[in-house]
Amino acid sequence: MTRIGIILGSTRPNRNGAQIAQWVLDTASQRDDAEFELIDLRDHPLPHLDEPMPPMFGPSVHAHTRAWAERIAPFDGFVVVTPEYNGGMPGVLKNALDHAFAEWTDKAVGFVSYGANGGARAVVQLRTVCSTLGMADVGYQVAISVLTDFENHTTFTPRDHHVATLGKTLDQLIAWSTAMAPLRATAETVSAQS
DSSP states (O other): OOEEEEEEOOOOTTOSHHHHHHHHHHHHTTOSSOEEEEEEGGGSOOOSOOOSSOGGGSOOSSHHHHHHHHHHTTOSEEEEEEEOBTTBOOHHHHHHHHTOSTTTTTOEEEEEEEETTTTHHHHHHHHHHHHHTTOEEEEEEEEEETTTSEETTTEEOOOHHHHHHHHHHHHHHHHHHHHTHHHHHHHHHHHHHO
């Protein structure tokens, strides 16, 4: 069965992302066409990229990088839950993306963003980075406003249009993850023969 990792892209104290990621997981888990698992970046404290060679050029020398790569490798696709900080994605999320390469390639990715403007600018950056990593970013995106979609600015209250858009995002993400499976199988065969 298709496996989708839901990456919580903020490690900030008092982050809003935990509520949103849990909503994504709870909603997605009602489906029977894929398995979903939450990946919290707090559980994977990575230093600023400290590998002597970029991940695309060979095996990692540091245990923390290998552990991160092993954590994300089994998934067929990802939903990235991201805030927007100062017009962009969080540094911790960019760092996590930079710590791997082959583990991202030929996988689909969808986005659930939040911020004053729904996190749109963070997703623009993420689409560029994920595309460079060889990922296929789906067109649908859930955009959540921290100004209007939280009661008292603290409790996330998903609206009907969020639920509908998340459904469309997951539909496309699972379809693309499934369609890209032969590409991943070919890459694994080539890697095993090397």
